[in-house]
Amino acid sequence: MIEIRNLSKTFDGKQVLQGIDLTIDKGDIYGLVGVSGAGKSTLLRCMNGLESFDSGDVIVDGVHINRLNKKELRYFRSGVGMIFQQFSLLERKTVYENILFPLKCFKSKMNNVDQRIREVLELVELTEKIDVLPRQLSGGQKQRVAIARALIMNPTILLCDEATSALDPNIKQSILELLKKINRELGITIVVVTHEMSVVKGICNKMGVLSGGKLKAAGSAQDIFLNMPDLLDDFMGEENYRDDTSHHQKIKLEIIQRNGENDDILSRLAIETGVKFELVWGGLSKYSDSIAGALMIRIHDTELARIEACLDKHRVEWRKV
Template sequence: MIDIQNVVKRFKSNKQEITAVDHVSLSIKKGEIFGVIGYSGAGKSTLIRMINLLETPTEGKVILDGTDLSALSTKALRQKRQKIGMIFQHFNLLWSRTVKENIMFPLEIAGVPKAKREQRAQELIRLVELDGKEDQYPSQLSGGQKQRVGIARALANDPHVLLCDEATSALDPKTTDSILDLLKEINRRLGLTIVLITHEMHVIRKICDRVAVMEGGRVVEVGDVTDIFQRPQQEITKRFVQQVTKSDEILSAAADWQVDQGWVVECRFMGEVAGKPVISQLIRQFDIEVNILQGKISRLKDSSYGTLVIQVTGEEAEIKRAIGHLKSLGVGVEVLAS
């Protein structure tokens, strides 16, 4: 669907050359929700803007549906862009136009007859659940409602791809979840390929199938979200996972635990094993005692992810056998103190 081939983007600033994106290659499948996560300055916004050539790559290619976008004429690129919708952090709505008029605007530019513009706008208003708001202006809407207008407008030309540039960063947590649920439903109903960038692992956890982690203009890790949560490889990826699992809080609390009386172990559960009575089985099977110190279960897009911190006491050899058993069940295990 989308093939990003060794793209580089350099900017000149104060006679200096800055490399914002540094030889990035990604392949995004048709119909998936693909996330790109990184801190400010990682290059993720520049990367997503190169997918529709709002930024032209200094080097490399962006291929959409088999077409090299950089090889297109201005007219052909404009037509191709009609099949790439985009939503933004700060909505970018036309404040002098109503909800319906904002949604119809891309169709007006594309030369669609008024009757069809009206019909399409009403379909999209129902899709994003803004019934009754069509004649209101952006200033009369909440942040979440404004973003729903932005989503409807981005869908006006029936695009194949939807790009989301920090689309929930300006929203409160409850509204963020409602927008993410809407994007997930749009992906399910329309089969739309969604590419989103964010600095929040909660967003990745909730709706993405796969994720690429960016740092310093490069992609340092990429994979299925479940694999990234269970086995993060890079330090920056581990920090992002900790946004959701709160391992940093666990470690900071370790000083309060009586580690001299046993081992403190963090267990990470993914999928089916998250719902099984693993700890009770462990106590029955091995000559150890287990004290639960802290735990949390989170939902990924299509599965569960849980963390549990336990204090295990007993003979060292028996503790090691118990840990080995947990690993054999597919539980991620990290010894925090022993």
């Protein structure tokens, strides 16, 4: 679907992307994360030709973007939807007219335009607002209109640049649920740029972590969170602990819980082994039908065998730190 090969870009003499290699498969909800200035938004805009690049290649559905002329690039962009943190609605136009706008810009000759607009409004659950102006909408409703506008051209890809960062938590969750619905029902590949780990945990099946214009990690979102690479420390709040006490071990437990399996593993350890241990750090998150995360405990060397036996009994993945 999207293949990026050795992509590099400089801006005003500064390297903003360096040697990026990334593959996003059809049907993914892919998160691009990193602190401000990491290069994630620039990378996203390279995917639809809004940003040029110095070297490398961006291939979308077999199309090499950097080989397109202006006319071809314009046509290519018609198949890629994009939503932003700022909703960018036309304030003097109704919801209906805002959704219609891309069709006018691309001079699309779509059949049954009125029916199509009503279909996307129904999808984003905003049919009753069809004739109102943006100033009469809440922030969440405005973002729903922006999503409907991005969908009107029947895109195969939807790019989201910090699309939920301006929304309060409850509204944010409803927008994330809408994006999952769009991915599930329409089969649209979604790429999400965010600095919020809750967004990635909530909807992304895969993720890439950028820092200083370089891709530091890429793959399954669950695997990256479970492995807790140091580059995620800033996002997850995990500190680097150093054990100054001799004769103690720190064990990191990697938890995947489905249908109650490994439910409350700390209680199981305490009750079944009788060992007293210290919880150093912990973080568990919900991923669709499972709960996954990591816990770090500290125990005395003499208790290690009993803890190991209990963990193995319950098939909990673990490792010493």
